[in-house]
Amino acid sequence: MAILISPSVLNSDLAHLADEVGRIGAADYVHLDVMDNHFVPNLTFGLPVVEKVIASTGLPADVHLMIEKPDVWAPAYAEAGAASVTFHAEASAAPVRLARELRQLGARAAIALRPGTGVEPYLDLLTEFDMVLVMTVEPGFGGQSFITGTLPKIRRTREAITALGRDIWIQVDGGVSTGTIAQAAGAGANMFVAGSAVYRAEDPNAEIEALRALATDAYRG
Ligand code: DX5
Ligand code: ZN
Numbered sequence: 001m002a003i004l005i006s007p008s009v010l011n012s013d014l015a016h017l018a019d020e021v022g023r024i025g026a027a028d029y030v031h032l033d034v035m036d037n038h039f040v041p042n043l044t045f046g047l048p049v050v051e052k053v054i055a056s057t058g059l060p061a062d063v064h065l066m067i068e069k070p071d072v073w074a075p076a077y078a079e080a081g082a083a084s085v086t087f088h089a090e091a092s093a094a095p096v097r098l099a100r101e102l103r104q105l106g107a108r109a110a111i112a113l114r115p116g117t118g119v120e121p122y123l124d125l126l127t128e129f130d131m132v133l134v135m136t137v138e139p140g141f142g143g144q145s146f147i148t149g150t151l152p153k154i155r156r157t158r159e160a161i162t163a164l165g166r167d168i169w170i171q172v173d174g175g176v177s178t179g180t181i182a183q184a185a186g187a188g189a190n191m192f193v194a195g196s197a198v199y200r201a202e203d204p205n206a207e208i209e210a211l212r213a214l215a216t217d218a219y220r221g
Contacts, residue, residue: 002028003191006030007030007031012199018052022057030062034050039088040140042066047080061081064173065077065087071098078107086112088114095128096125119160123160126166132169132170136174146177155188158170170188171191176211178197185218190221
């Protein structure tokens with residue numbers, strides 16, 4: 001299973017976004033947190049900014065939509081060239097229909113679960129998705145601490161994927177750092193979002209390499 005690091009620009013200097021994305025050349029993806037101030041109590045940026053980031057970097061875009069009505073808004077991000085589009089299970093009216101639409105538009109389709117949302121309703125539907133995002137904080141803000149109570153959910157999800165024999169990724173997002181990444185990888189996560197850990201580091205690329213090395217050692221699929 002590929003071990004992938006996707007830094008979140010949420011807590012970077014958003015007035016110089018292209019420069020900030022330019023500081024994470026060692027990353028596998030760039031994680032873009034779209035928030036609408038309704039699904040979460042915070043507001044960031046939307047499609048016009050995401051389009052410009054996609055045009056300005058060689059990194060594939062990993063778009064995390066923390067918005068209401070993703071069934072309406074998510075396809076435009078796939079059309080804009082996002083490599084991966086993640087929408088929240090709690091917000092989607094028809095997750096399977098939306099995932100199929102995203103795939104048809106050429107993006108990887110991913111479903112996100114808040115810490116309090118169970119994976120069980122989706123276990124029979126896993127093949128409809130390319131990735132499950134298990135949120136390890138309540139979505140909305142960077143800089144929160146990792147919720148270890150989400151680890152059993154990561155394990156159950158990985159077991160179900162392994163039983164299917166499919167290459168479906170598990171992403172974790174929130175509080176991921178050199179202190180927590182091994183736990184998530186040991187539970188079966190293979191794609192890691194890190195916001196403050198990367199952007200607060202003196203050398204973001206060295207931090208990305210350190211995170212990748214720790215995850216590679218700890219990964220248990
Ligand atoms: C939170 C966002 C995250 C956030 C992570 O709702 O989805 O992507 O930027 O930030 P850290 O790594 O600081 O927890
Ligand atoms: Zn995110």
